[in-house]
Amino acid sequence: MTGPEPRPPTPPPPCPQPDTAALHRQLETIEDDLGFDLDRWQRDARRIEAAAHATGDEALALRARLIQADVRHRRGDSAAAAPVLWTVNRWATEHRHPHLTARSHRLLALLLRSIGDNAGFLEHAVRCVETLPEDATARQRAYPLMMLGDATRGGADPAPSRARFHQAEQIAAAHHDHQLRVMILNNLASAELDSGALDHAATAAARMRTVAAAAGINLDSHSPYLDTIANVHLAAGNYTKAATAARHAITTYGADGWEQADALADLLLTLARAQRHLGDHDDAQRSLDRCRDLCLRRGLGWAHARQLYEQSELHAARGHWQAAWENLKAHHLADRDLMSGHREAQARTRQVLFETAEARADAERFREQARRDPLTGLRNRRYTDEELPHLVRQHPDNLTAALVDLDHFKQINDTLSHQIGDRVLVTVAAILTTAVAADTDGFAARVGGEEFLLVLRDHSPGRATDTLDNLRQAVAHYYWPPLTGTLPVTVSIGAATCRRHSAAQLLAAADTHLYTAKNRGRNQTCLDGAPVPAR
Numbered sequence: 001m002t003g004p005e006p007r008p009p010t011p012p013p014p015c016p017q018p019d020t021a022a023l024h025r026q027l028e029t030i031e032d033d034l035g036f037d038l039d040r041w042q043r044d045a046r047r048i049e050a051a052a053h054a055t056g057d058e059a060l061a062l063r064a065r066l067i068q069a070d071v072r073h074r075r076g077d078s079a080a081a082a083p084v085l086w087t088v089n090r091w092a093t094e095h096r097h098p099h100l101t102a103r104s105h106r107l108l109a110l111l112l113r114s115i116g117d118n119a120g121f122l123e124h125a126v127r128c129v130e131t132l133p134e135d136a137t138a139r140q141r142a143y144p145l146m147m148l149g150d151a152t153r154g155g156a157d158p159a160p161s162r163a164r165f166h167q168a169e170q171i172a173a174a175h176h177d178h179q180l181r182v183m184i185l186n187n188l189a190s191a192e193l194d195s196g197a198l199d200h201a202a203t204a205a206a207r208m209r210t211v212a213a214a215a216g217i218n219l220d221s222h223s224p225y226l227d228t229i230a231n232v233h234l235a236a237g238n239y240t241k242a243a244t245a246a247r248h249a250i251t252t253y254g255a256d257g258w259e260q261a262d263a264l265a266d267l268l269l270t271l272a273r274a275q276r277h278l279g280d281h282d283d284a285q286r287s288l289d290r291c292r293d294l295c296l297r298r299g300l301g302w303a304h305a306r307q308l309y310e311q312s313e314l315h316a317a318r319g320h321w322q323a324a325w326e327n328l329k330a331h332h333l334a335d336r337d338l339m340s341g342h343r344e345a346q347a348r349t350r351q352v353l354f355e356t357a358e359a360r361a362d363a364e365r366f367r368e369q370a371r372r373d374p375l376t377g378l379r380n381r382r383y384t385d386e387e388l389p390h391l392v393r394q395h396p397d398n399l400t401a402a403l404v405d406l407d408h409f410k411q412i413n414d415t416l417s418h419q420i421g422d423r424v425l426v427t428v429a430a431i432l433t434t435a436v437a438a439d440t441d442g443f444a445a446r447v448g449g450e451e452f453l454l455v456l457r458d459h460s461p462g463r464a465t466d467t468l469d470n471l472r473q474a475v476a477h478y479y480w481p482p483l484t485g486t487l488p489v490t491v492s493i494g495a496a497t498c499r500r501h502s503a504a505q506l507l508a509a510a511d512t513h514l515y516t517a518k519n520r521g522r523n524q525t526c527l528d529g530a531p532v533p534a535r
Contacts, residue, residue: 020057023048027063031103032139034179042071059097062088066103073111081111098133102140105131109147119377122151138175142168146184153191161191162200178215182208186225189232196482198235205232224263230270239277246271265291265303269310276314284314305331332418375422376429379445384453387443388503395457395498400464400527401506402454402495403514404432404471407522409450412487423483425450428475428491435471453507454495461497461527468493469525476523490523497528 027048030041049064069084085108092100105128112120125147132141149164165188172181185208192201205228212219219225226249233242246267268291275284288311295304312327371383379387391399406412406428413421425446432444432452445453454471456464476490494514496506509528517524520531 020052020055020060023051023060024063027060027067028137030067031063032137034139034183038071038074041067045071058091059095059100062091062100063103066100066107070107073107073114078111078114081107085111098131099136102128102131102133102136102144106144106147109144109151113151117374118151119372122148125151138171138177139180142171142177142180142184145171146187149184149191150187154194158192158195158197158200161195162188165191178211178217182212182215182217182219182225185211186228189228193228193231193235198232201232202236205229227263227266227270230267230274234270234274234277237277239274243271243274243278243280246274265294265307268294269303269306272310272314276310276317281314281318288314373429373446376426376446378429378432378452379443381445381447383443384445384447388455388506391455391457392498392501392503392506397498398457398460399498399506400456400461400468400495401498401510402456402464402468402493402527403447403507403510404428404452404454404491404493405514405518406450407490407492407518412484412489415487416484420483424480424489427478427483428452428489431471431474431478435467435474453510464495464497465525465527468495468527472523472525492517492522493525495525495527 026044030044033041045064045067049061049068052058052061052064065084066088069081069088072078072084073081085104088100089104089108091097092104105124109121109124109128112118112124125144128144129148132144145164145168149161149168152161152164154161165184169181169184169188172178172184185204189201189204189208192198192204208225209219209229211217212225219229226245230242230245230249233239233245249267250264250271268287272284272287272291275281275287288307291307292304292311295301295307308327308331312324312331315321315324315327371380371386372378373380388401406424409421409424412424429444429446429452432454436442436444436454436456442454442456445455447453454468456467472491472493476488478489480487480489492514494510494512494517496509496513498506501509513526513529516529516531517526520526524531
């Protein structure tokens with residue numbers, strides 16, 4: 001007897017197609033997240049990228065790749081993040097995808113800031129604002145403005161930076177985004193501290209506390225905000241309040257789970273500084289010991305260098321001068337090693353950036369960077385060697401080259417610190433930039449440690465003399481005490497007019513006249529061998 005025929009197997013149900021609109025919304029949530037859940041970001045972004053490839057949605061996949069690159073950068077691997085950011089930025093520009101274009105510019109800005117390229121940081125922050133799509137969220141519009149505030153902070157005029165922060169805060173307030181508003185006010189307070197505007201810093205910090213309290217935001221869970229508040233108190237001389245704020249943050253937040261590796265170390269240093277000013281030297285030493293152990297355990301090199309410096313300050317406060325000197329030497333050695341390592345990391349990241357920047361505009365930007373001094377933003381020796389011969393050939397009759405050298409600069413570095421020395425160099429560079437601003441083909445360059453070059457084209461010898469000696473006087477009469485205390489800052493200037501010399505001969509003549517100015521007692525200007533009388 002024959003049994004029933006077997007039934008054909010039931011086919012499996014079709015795999016549901018991913019909801020790409022939902023995936024885009026998930027990515028937008030991560031992109032606008034102000035937290036630090038990097039593991040979740042990376043996990044979700046990988047999942048979404050795989051789903052995007054299955055549907056052939058290239059823009060969705062690239063959005064997910066940007067998030068993964070952001071995670072790599074935040075974890076310190078800028079070299080791995082750089083090619084992804086450049087690739088996505090190029091694709092977004094070519095395909096006219098406004099969201100990806102703006103987002104990639106934003107992440108490129110943050111990456112370039114992390115390697116010390118402030119010009120690149122500002123450039124991409126501006127490009128992010130310019131390319132924002134019309135349907136950008138409030139956070140997508142406010143965050144780049146906050147970046148612009150950060151990019152322009154610390155300048156001689158705090159108004160532009162302050163205006164960008166206020167614009168960002170207005171957007172956040174209009175959309176009742178209290179979390180973002182607190183972040184903006186924190187960065188504003190920090191920027192005001194950098195500018196020395198203590199009253200503005202205190203106002204921003206007070207507003208941050210008010211906004212947080214009204215919105216039920218617990219600042220105790222955000223160590224950077226607490227450290228800003230403590231540092232505002234510290235700058236104002238309210239050492240008891242600073243110590244109380246830092247101690248409260250450390251106690252409340254505990255020893256683990258800090259959203260940034262060096263957050264606890266920063267707070268311990270702030271607490272130690274406040275305790276030192278209060279005369280609580282034993283407590284300050286305990287804070288520094290804890291900070292040192294934390295730095296060594298977690299490999300926090302920059303925080304450890306600052307800990308060594310604060311340790312030297314504490315030894316000096318106790319009158320232990322030999323110990324203070326030893327710690328200061330250890331600080332400078334650690335700082336030097338860190339700077340060397342940082343420069344190597346910068347070089348690796350810049351190399352990756354250059355290799356992946358195939359577009360002509362990108363290549364030109366890197367060419368420009370290679371011809372700028374990273375500290376002062378002036379042109380450098382490489383630019384001078386390329387540009388000066390052209391100017392000598394084009395303008396053989398009305399070109400002046402002046403070498404400007406800081407007098408006794410080694411004394412500033414040795415007595416105060418290399419950090420103060422760098423700030424002096426930056427200030428002198430700004431004065432030089434002002435001197436050459438009206439000259440179409442002229443330029444200012446940093447050609448050595450404390451030696452600058454000023455090239456003037458549209459100047460007769462008489463006008464060049466006035467310009468150079470006005471420059472000398474501007475440096476000498478600048479209000480230096482906040483930086484150098486009682487140490488004066490002056491320059492000696494040696495200048496030569498072209499008279500159909502080659503570029504090498506022109507510089508050699510200027511160098512000879514510089515030695516003449518120095519031998520006459522420094523703080524002198526010498527043009528074509530003739531000393532300029534002091535006015």
